Amino acid sequence: MADNKIIVDAFGGDNAPLEVIKGCVKASNELGAKIILTGDSAKIKKCAEENGIDIGSLEIVHADDVFDIHDEPKEIIKSGSNSSMAVGLKLLADGKGSAFVSAGSTGALVMGSTFIVKRIKGIKRIAPSPVLPADKGSFLLADAGANTECRPEMLVQFAIMGSAYMEKVMGKKNPKVALLNIGAEETKGRDLDIEAYKLLERSGLNFVGNIEARDMPKGEVQVVVTDGFTGNIALKLYEGMGSFFSKKIRWIFSGAGKIGALFSLGKIREFRKQMDYKEVGGSVLLGVRKPVIKAHGSSDSLAFFNAVRQAQKCIDGNVTGEIEAYVSRLASAEKE
Amino acid sequence: MADNKIIVDAFGGDNAPLEVIKGCVKASNELGAKIILTGDSAKIKKCAEENGIDIGSLEIVHADDVFDIHDEPKEIIKSGSNSSMAVGLKLLADGKGSAFVSAGSTGALVMGSTFIVKRIKGIKRIAPSPVLPADKGSFLLADAGANTECRPEMLVQFAIMGSAYMEKVMGKKNPKVALLNIGAEETKGRDLDIEAYKLLERSGLNFVGNIEARDMPKGEVQVVVTDGFTGNIALKLYEGMGSFFSKKIRWIFSGAGKIGALFSLGKIREFRKQMDYKEVGGSVLLGVRKPVIKAHGSSDSLAFFNAVRQAQKCIDGNVTGEIEAYVSRLASAEKE
Numbered sequence: 001m002a003d004n005k006i007i008v009d010a011f012g013g014d015n016a017p018l019e020v021i022k023g024c025v026k027a028s029n030e031l032g033a034k035i036i037l038t039g040d041s042a043k044i045k046k047c048a049e050e051n052g053i054d055i056g057s058l059e060i061v062h063a064d065d066v067f068d069i070h071d072e073p074k075e076i077i078k079s080g081s082n083s084s085m086a087v088g089l090k091l092l093a094d095g096k097g098s099a100f101v102s103a104g105s106t107g108a109l110v111m112g113s114t115f116i117v118k119r120i121k122g123i124k125r126i127a128p129s130p131v132l133p134a135d136k137g138s139f140l141l142a143d144a145g146a147n148t149e150c151r152p153e154m155l156v157q158f159a160i161m162g163s164a165y166m167e168k169v170m171g172k173k174n175p176k177v178a179l180l181n182i183g184a185e186e187t188k189g190r191d192l193d194i195e196a197y198k199l200l201e202r203s204g205l206n207f208v209g210n211i212e213a214r215d216m217p218k219g220e221v222q223v224v225v226t227d228g229f230t231g232n233i234a235l236k237l238y239e240g241m242g243s244f245f246s247k248k249i250r251w252i253f254s255g256a257g258k259i260g261a262l263f264s265l266g267k268i269r270e271f272r273k274q275m276d277y278k279e280v281g282g283s284v285l286l287g288v289r290k291p292v293i294k295a296h297g298s299s300d301s302l303a304f305f306n307a308v309r310q311a312q313k314c315i316d317g318n319v320t321g322e323i324e325a326y327v328s329r330l331a332s333a334e335k336e
Numbered sequence: 337m338a339d340n341k342i343i344v345d346a347f348g349g350d351n352a353p354l355e356v357i358k359g360c361v362k363a364s365n366e367l368g369a370k371i372i373l374t375g376d377s378a379k380i381k382k383c384a385e386e387n388g389i390d391i392g393s394l395e396i397v398h399a400d401d402v403f404d405i406h407d408e409p410k411e412i413i414k415s416g417s418n419s420s421m422a423v424g425l426k427l428l429a430d431g432k433g434s435a436f437v438s439a440g441s442t443g444a445l446v447m448g449s450t451f452i453v454k455r456i457k458g459i460k461r462i463a464p465s466p467v468l469p470a471d472k473g474s475f476l477l478a479d480a481g482a483n484t485e486c487r488p489e490m491l492v493q494f495a496i497m498g499s500a501y502m503e504k505v506m507g508k509k510n511p512k513v514a515l516l517n518i519g520a521e522e523t524k525g526r527d528l529d530i531e532a533y534k535l536l537e538r539s540g541l542n543f544v545g546n547i548e549a550r551d552m553p554k555g556e557v558q559v560v561v562t563d564g565f566t567g568n569i570a571l572k573l574y575e576g577m578g579s580f581f582s583k584k585i586r587w588i589f590s591g592a593g594k595i596g597a598l599f600s601l602g603k604i605r606e607f608r609k610q611m612d613y614k615e616v617g618g619s620v621l622l623g624v625r626k627p628v629i630k631a632h633g634s635s636d637s638l639a640f641f642n643a644v645r646q647a648q649k650c651i652d653g654n655v656t657g658e659i660e661a662y663v664s665r666l667a668s669a670e671k672e
Contacts, residue, residue, distance in 0.1 A: 214576030
């Protein structure tokens with residue numbers, strides 16, 4: 001099983017390759033992760049040397065290019081693509097590693113995962129699914145942006161996959177699933193939502209009904225499903241409000257003086273840590289045959305470290321196997 | 337012109353009729369607003385008496401019933417409806433007043449406004465449009481929840497109406513209009529968004545392109561348009577994140593001690609005031625022939641006072657007339 005190696009795109013994100021390298025060395029040292037870096041071998045070695053980092057524990061697979069974040073996602077699957085992302089995806093598809101982490105273009109990663117690594121049998125669409133911080137505990141949001149137009153059965157699949165992830169990776173037993181909607185009643189929303197509600201009720205999942213957006217920050221459910229357009233709006237507003245309020249808290253506090261700061265600093269730190277996406281790792285691309293993690297574009301070494309840890313947990317929890325088994329059980333139940 | 341009276345539903349919202357009465361008396365005293373309250377006359381008088389409030393300056397038009405928030409919105413237009421909301425809408429339609437304020441059911445208010453007061457000629461849909469607080473100044477969001485399925489031309493109408501409102505009522509010259517979308521490029525989003533983008537570019541409005549949800553709290557544009565489903569998700573997440581962070585700020589501050597509190601209290605108050613929907617009034621129902629303001633369901637007397645002031649500003653700025661003129665100019669330009 002390829003020794004459960006984790007492949008990491010060394011040239012994805014704003015802070016590549018230095019922060020990627022630092023995060024991977026940390027993961028190698030502290031978690032014992034076996035890591036393959038993809039990307040320009042000479043550049044990786046030069047960067048490590050210049051920064052005095054020992055990368056002896058990391059394997060490197062060379063790739064000439066970097067996938068340009070501004071390129072059309074479909075470029076990733078063109079023959080001859082030799083970007084660090086495409087090479088990483090091919091290694092994953094060929095079984096040379098057990099999971100892949102990249103902070104590159106989400107569109108390209110979804111496209112490449114779909115056509116190079118392939119989807120789990122029966123799964124219609126891949127859904128990038130971040131785990132978001134909330135008051136009573138974090139929750140997974142699917143789809144957070146890949147599929148702008150969805151059919152009701154896709155939302156049910158997102159719910160199945162999200163439940164498996166929250167249980168196997170995040171350790172939440174029997175996770176509560178909710179449909180993001182504009183009211184509590186099952187008659188609310190678009191045709192998509194009304195139909196998805198009915199299907200979710202019959203899914204055998206722990207479906208608790210609709211959730212209104214205002215209740216998301218409470219963290220009372222563990223999986224929130226919606227189409228990729230709505231999910232992307234919700235995700236980015238969640239992040240944007242987080243930044244806005246962080247800024248405001250700093251501003252408010254700038255007047256509190258040293259004595260006030262002494263009393264509150266610990267709490268501010270705790271709150272920031274709770275709301276920091278870097279602590280979570282990245283968005284898992286649910287539906288791919290093997291774990292693929294999209295790290296945030298602005299990831300630093302800590303975020304990459306956590307993304308590798310997240311990939312490790314996906315492997316250990318056999319999330320893709322669980323989803324595959326669930327979907328095939330559903331399919332045979334439907335045949336009966 | 338009916339002396340520009342403002343009709344107020346005395347029995348809408350969680351705190352009716354007491355907070356409605358208090359807010360209206362304050363508006364009458366401080367703004368010189370001429371107010372007609374609709375609702376059970378005996379109950380209004382009893383409530384005022386019990387609370388020692390002089391309502392001599394308010395006119396009352398009796399209505400037997402209250403529209404039940406759990407009723408189907410269409411009940412509002414059934415013949416014989418004698419709820420405080422329906423009576424208010426009929427007074428407005430009949431020219432007995434120049435604007436209407438209610439904190440009752442949004443669905444019923446949209447339905448009643450559409451069929452009793454009617455839409456502005458040429459306007460396809462009514463859009464409840466709150467003005468939301470943001471860092472550099474507030475912005476209007478349309479549609480915030482009435483029309484879950486929209487056509488591209490409806491979004492353009494929301495933009496036209498929102499621009500007129502921000503200019504005439506909020507005093508923002510040449511307001512910037514943006515389309516809520518999942519990326520900056522004009523090719524992003526659903527068919528609805530791609531098509532609406534093209535139409536907005538040709539609209540003659542100050543259209544600045546797509547806005548991603550994470551940039552909403554920055555307040556760099558004054559009008560944000562989207563369909564009513566997405567708008568409702570965005571609105572409620574905006575409110576929900578606001579409550580969540582307010583709670584967190586209190587929690588953080590509970591450790592700052594009295595000295596820290598002394599330094600920061602002013603800033604906390606300023607921030608809370610900036611983020612408080614009560615300061616804004618309510619959501620204007622854009623597209624109705626006369627100004628209709630939906631006050632928040634949990635409005636207190638200050639929120640009602642501000643909603644009356646907002647109604648007054650709509651009358652003074654002749655917002656509905658401006659929209660009507662704009663739409664008819666557009667229609668004749670299209671004929672040429």
